[in-house]
Amino acid sequence: MSKYTRKIKKLIDTAPEQEKAILVALIHQQDTDRLIQDHLDELALLTETLGATTVHRFTQRLEKPDVKTFVGSGKLEEIKSYIEFFDVKIVIFDDDLSPSQMRNLENELKIKVYDRSLLILDIFLQRAQTAQAKTQVELARFQYLLPRLTRMWTHLERQRGGTSTRGGAGEKEIETDKRDIRAKITLLKEKLQKIEKQGITQRKGREGIVRVAMVGYTNVGKSTLMRLMTKADVLAENKLFATVDSTVRKVVLDNFPFLLSDTVGFIRKLPTHLIESFKSTLAEIKEADLLVHVVDVSHPSFEDQINVVNQTLNELGAGDKPVILAFNKIDIAPKMPEEAEMMEMSEIEVEEAGYIDFEKLEQSYAKKSPIKPVFMAAESGLNVEEFRKVLTAEVLKIHQKIYPHYLEDEVVDMSRFKEGEDEAY
The missing domain is CATH 3.40.50.300 (P-loop containing nucleotide triphosphate hydrolases)
Known part of the structure; x- marks a missing residue:
């Protein structure tokens, strides 16, 4: 094996592997099979944009989401078994989850849980380039995150300089996290106001x-x-x-x-x-x-x-x-x-x-x-x-x-x- 070939092989072997993700969507009475397929195709593209790969799709026909876990208990067990067997790292729901649904699902599934809003917010966070866009996305993300904090949400804490969950943190740490996030929201709003004033001045120059x-x-x-x-x-x-x-x-x-x-x-x-x-x-x-x-x-x-x-x-x-x-x-x-x-x-x-x-x-x-x-x-x-x-x-x-x-x-x-x-x- 040549030196060049060994170098290429090393690069391939050390390349980060994409995390496996599964998609979950509810089918409502008025939804057609084609509509659901289109929605899941779009969700799969969003997942790919985030940097993960979709390995399976789960659907369930329900009149309304389960209050506790969004999907029914039987479907949740089916999802849980699939996650354990295929070593899935992310589950993504095509609708928004309530804070309690998010907590319950993370406690049950023991992996990262995304709903549609969080997925889009994370993609925006990756893609933002200008100071204004970055500030806007960070503000939106922290506002979304605040009522949904749990000790398992280490994947949401990228903005905290590497801070993650510590053993025995309990409710006191969550309250500390909430205070930190409220402070960041205030600072981001102030920063955004300054940027917006500059934007208004720029737009006036276009008259x-x-x-x-x-x-x-x-x-x-x-x-x-x-x-x-x-x-x-x-x-x-x-x-x-x-x-x-x-x-x-x-x-x-x-x-x-x-x-x-x-x-x-x-x-x-x-x-x-x-x-x-x-x-x-x-x-x-x-x-x-x-x-x-x-x-x-x-x-x-x-x-x-x-x-x-x-x-x-x-x-x-x-x-x-x-x-x-x-x-x-x-x-x-x-x-x-x-x-x-x-x-x-x-x-x-x-x-x-x-x-x-x-x-x-x-x-x-x-x-x-x-x-x-x-x-x-x-x-x-x-x-x-x-x-x-x-x-x-x-x-x-x-x-x-x-x-x-x-x-x-x-x-x-x-x-x-x-x-x-x-x-x-």
Whole structure:
């Protein structure tokens, strides 16, 4: 064995092994098998983003969650047996658990227990890059953690300089932990207020120029489109929440400048604490003149994702803004086959294939908005020029309406907005 081969083998042997995780979801009366599968697929992607690997999925049909352990006693024993036999390290629930449910489950299962909110918060913690995003996530996470402290929650204490559970700590240590966390929450709120004041000052400096914000479900291709429009390096990965930081860049189309911002992707059941903490970052959406709603049309539940985004926009007070609906990834979406080919397929086969009739889809959404939807593929560049034309036309329209004297007597300092350059935000 060569020296080079031994070195490679050593690196492989010492690489950290991903922790095994199992997923748990309840099936409600109105839920279809396809919906549950979509939800668990999304949860598996979130698990992968966290750095774990899914080895099994458990589901149970219940009218409402068990008050003590979320799932029934029989299902809990089944989960417990699987954990012990396959040496599973993490169990992840697709809904939020109450503090008592979390404590009971950790006492029963003796492993790390995540609910949906905690999973998303930990992913945001990994992905945050700017001081503002890090502070927002830490604040949201500590607010979530406070009522859920138990002596077993060592995996939640990464922020405490390596402090973990000590033998015989008892209730006194938990109370000490709670006081520490309350103090940290106060400090983080103060820090966030200072950062927010800087953000307000920055946004005031943008007056006199049209602002466009990209919104959409997570992993629909917003960052890819941002990179394409600004010709600058932007992190774009096939992962949920590849980036959680908001960036603002100057874009020039047809010699006309405007500001384009990329915002954190939305997701169903986004943790309440996270929405509250990120409201200052999401101010980019509230203060935008135009929204570009990017949709992954190749996703089997893309219309549900559209509804989630629209609902979140309404919650943020931005539901009445003009929107360009950009149906992305048309190159990998299941298009309707030729009529002759369709005739050879059964209704069940057609339904399972999830074919999309783009013509009908365009007609449907064109009725809901005065702005014609655009169908494109940012990754391959397919129909991107059409998107540019629509975007330019809408920006110019808003500019003429809101800033009628801009070209005549408005002077805006654009020197700090070099094309494709991040704003320090």
